[in-house]
Amino acid sequence: MEEKNEAQIISEDIVNLVIARLETIPSNVEISVGGDGSFTVSELIEKVKKRDDIGKKMIEVQLAYLRSLGKLPTQELQDAATAN
Numbered sequence: 001m002e003e004k005n006e007a008q009i010i011s012e013d014i015v016n017l018v019i020a021r022l023e024t025i026p027s028n029v030e031i032s033v034g035g036d037g038s039f040t041v042s043e044l045i046e047k048v049k050k051r052d053d054i055g056k057k058m059i060e061v062q063l064a065y066l067r068s069l070g071k072l073p074t075q076e077l078q079d080a081a082t083a084n
Helices: 012-022 041-050 053-069 074-083
Strands: 030-032 038-040
Touching: 012 041, 012 053, 038 041, 041 053
Parallel strands: none
Antiparallel strands: 030 038
16 A cells, blocks of 8 residues: 655645635735744745745644634634624
């Protein structure tokens, strides 16, 4: 059986989701990624596509954020929806 490396384990759907979320950020914004430096949105999208170390960090951050949304109490979500 063929071993899968880390880059193959990240599904294409997750990569596409992270890219879609990054595309919502204005193109003139740079994002600082810890001690790794600052990157433009297009640079981050390329890093996510390549699944390099910075790309993997972006994927982890986005997934952690999305998972945290599931931990919100239902009533708070309903209140937020009606407040807008």
